[in-house]
Amino acid sequence: MRYPVEETAAKHRRLVDAASRLLRAKGLDGVSVGEAMKAAGMTHGAFYSHFGTKIEMAEAAIAHALDEAHEEIRQLIEASPDARSTFLDSYLSRAHRDNAANGCTMAALAVEVGRHAVGRSTFTNRLKRSIQQAASGFSWGKRRSARDQAILMTAAMVGAVILARAVDDPKLSDEILTATRRELV
């Protein structure tokens, strides 16, 4: 049957949001179309009323998650004079490490973006924007280029969270986060 326009749009938003969390937690091959639809409160058959392929959904989900993160950081920069240190604390936290579903899209999906073509240009634009945001919005040491420092910080944070998640030993995992934090301050 036909559904009210706004209701359909709301379901679409729920699907993209649910997909972005599931993908961050389980990766592209770890999430089925049916699972994403179920998380959005529908059955799998309706999927193709929302997206042409699973890949298209993934691209939308990645763009959505990256945009959400950008907005959060924008607010952080606006609100706090010491935004960089606040951001480091939350990014390199146990909470972030243990909650990939709601965490950084780069740490969760960059490897898969690199492997398949999925969301590559989306990812590129958003990373560019994110580096600019960090370089100009955070405060940096005067000796070296702010942009270089922003790139190093981004790479180190992403790498640290990925490694901390891969590791068995809770002491080592915590140490990866705290040592990276100490070095980046």
Added chain:
Amino acid sequence: MRYPVEETAAKHRRLVDAASRLLRAKGLDGVSVGEAMKAAGMTHGAFYSHFGTKIEMAEAAIAHALDEAHEEIRQLIEASPDARSTFLDSYLSRAHRDNAANGCTMAALAVEVGRHAVGRSTFTNRLKRSIQQAASGFSWGKRRSARDQAILMTAAMVGAVILARAVDDPKLSDEILTATRRELV
């Protein structure tokens, strides 16, 4: 039919080696058992004479690749007084970025190790060893802990290569590598 013992052992080594390259290039779900067997010069049916499950093969492949890397770095440290800078150059090179199959196992597979349980304890041991190797084998600034610096360098290198691989724009991709290099020197 039955095969000479040494021939079987050689096939096993070929399988592990081929798997380690395929897995680094395509990820766990991107490589089928048949594909790995074909790369090792066999047909898929014989797989279960070598491993009980696909997961077991992945664990052996990860351990193999990490051990090979450890040995390479050991030789580098032995040979060169400025090993750290040489290592940075080769790790943060375009060649490494563009050749995941023969590149760093952490940059290629850490995310999947974190997601599934595959090779988690193997990965943990080898990362521990790798951090120690870097902290004690490379030369570091005196102001801060060598171990913290080794952890930051590892995280930043892994993150930089992952991001450089995910990105569309060759200029940005190169910049991620060179900026990280400049900051880590």
Added chain:
DNA sequence: TGTACATCAGTGAACGCGCGTTCACTGATGTAC
């Protein structure tokens, strides 16, 4: 040293499963008049 035979890595067909995708069908919505 020679003979008999059990072993077992390898082959290729087959199985069962989950996946992405397609399809016939439904019926309230939104539009044309």
Added chain:
DNA sequence: TGTACATCAGTGAACGCGCGTTCACTGATGTAC
């Protein structure tokens, strides 16, 4: 404003495919005597 009907998001069964895994079979190897 009311009526007739085309639209289309959603349902759930079905399809085809590739995957991991199993299996009957092969025949040279390696062992027991």
